[in-house]
Amino acid sequence: MSEPDHTLPECPIARFLTVLEGPWATLVVRELLMGPRRFTELRAALPGISPKTLSARLKGLERTGLLTRTPYAEVPPRVEYELTEAGYRLQTVFTAMAEWAERDLPVR
């Protein structure tokens, strides 16, 4: 499950899981589907995530081409993370996940 990109598995479900590894990557994408976000905004939206984990997930998603990182030459410096077109197309998967969970996994 931890193969590098150039040996992505044949099965598309396994490929999906290799890239969206673990819950945090998925929750980071969920946040970014709402629009570009700064590092501090992502941290605030994801209680419990450590800066190290958030940084690692953002780097991984950038490497796979799902998001871009844009630094702005401001004081203080500002960096924005934004999904690429491929990243935004994950919306269909998230909608399917949410619809299934709303129906079949009610909050008790």
Added chain:
Amino acid sequence: MSEPDHTLPECPIARFLTVLEGPWATLVVRELLMGPRRFTELRAALPGISPKTLSARLKGLERTGLLTRTPYAEVPPRVEYELTEAGYRLQTVFTAMAEWAERDLPVR
């Protein structure tokens, strides 16, 4: 992310991730979407999974109501795992994952 069922998170995406925790649970469901399977068949279909992990994932999915476990009084004893209706409805999520990965995550 490791809350028990009775405190499932409000966000449906987070609920989905709580139940389908880690890659193996998802790959077990992928196998069972093709029909009922025995423990040994699941192991053979998922190279690298340990019997302990497979057993834990099957118990978790049974507890959440996504699959049923049916023992048959045969010699040797046979146990079959089958998705419930809620489990089979995960097909839409898996189709969305696969379609996205086929388009946006090509095997290099």
